[in-house]
Amino acid sequence: MNWTEIYRPKKLEEIIGQHKFIEDAYNWIDKGDMPNLLIYGKPGLGKTTVAHVLANHFLEDDKDLAFIEINASQDRRLEVVRETVTRFTTHKNISGSKFKIILLDELDGMTNAAQQALKRTMERATDTRFIITCNDPYGVDHAIRSRCANYFFTPIDPKLQMVRLKEIISDNDVEFSDENINKLLEITDGDMRRAINELQACVFSGKSPATLHQEHMGPYQKCIEQLLGKNGDAALEFLMRLVYNGHTVKEICGKLLQCVLDMDSIEATAKFKAVAAIGETEWRARSVAPKVIVGWFVAQFMK
Secondary structure, three states: OOHHHHOOOOOHHHOOOOHHHHHHHHHHHHHOOOOOEEEEOOOOOOHHHHHHHHHHHHHHHHHHHHEEEEEOOOOOOHHHHHHHHHHHHHOOOOOOOOOEEEEEEOHHHOOHHHHHHHHHHHHHOOOEEEEEEEOOHHHOOHHHHHOOEEEEOOOOOHHHHHHHHHHHHHHOOOOOOHHHHHHHHHHHOOOHHHHHHHHHHHHHHOOOHHHHHHHHHHHHHHHHHHHHOOOHHHHHHHHHHHHHOOOOHHHHHHHHHHHHHHOOOOOHHHHHHHHHHHHHHHHHOOOOOHHHHHHHHHHOOOO
């Protein structure tokens, strides 16, 4: 089983980092109620996890009846709000809990029309609390942000990550040096979910974090080299394959950017051109279909 699921926190006391949020969450639990929440920050910091933890605390055995999760970046259509969200908020609460909870994950990936409809749904919902997560708060309609308590999740302190990873290593009775843990933390840059995934991959494969990182990022580096070498067909084929396999444009852009910044062989002019194209692609992806936007991205290098 995936270690990120095995070691996913189920209670507030199991969450590391995000001290201000945890302090406020304990106060909500003491009072028996909570506000609508907007939680934003980089991937892997526990945004989705804390939503489930709050649902566990408030709903307890009624969670199956009074909790729903929607990945807004995948279900980004207006119909999702009109049908799924509105139906959930308007139906009578048949559980024994005081209110229902709906988690809208990665809301910054939802269309503007869907967000406008969501705003109206939030206004009318009286027995539903919304937990909204996103990477970029400015991708969320201002009216929605103003209806929520806003919390920024910061990258988790490496010292706290080190302690948690050592606990996982000890729990699985495996060997993994402090040097490799430090390299892992350097590569994952505060992303706890990725750190645990990479640790499990290293343990199961017997490879070092540096080796696995190079193997993982190699195809992205090759893609950048193909683009700069005007080999657009090969680069487009690789990017389309990623999209068809379920990778988001934001995720793809993040890895391409990391490759560009790490490649010393690229001259400054080409590096800045690549960074600009990646940045604009991620920005345009909010309103353009993934297959279209990766094609547009490749075309920027073929001019």
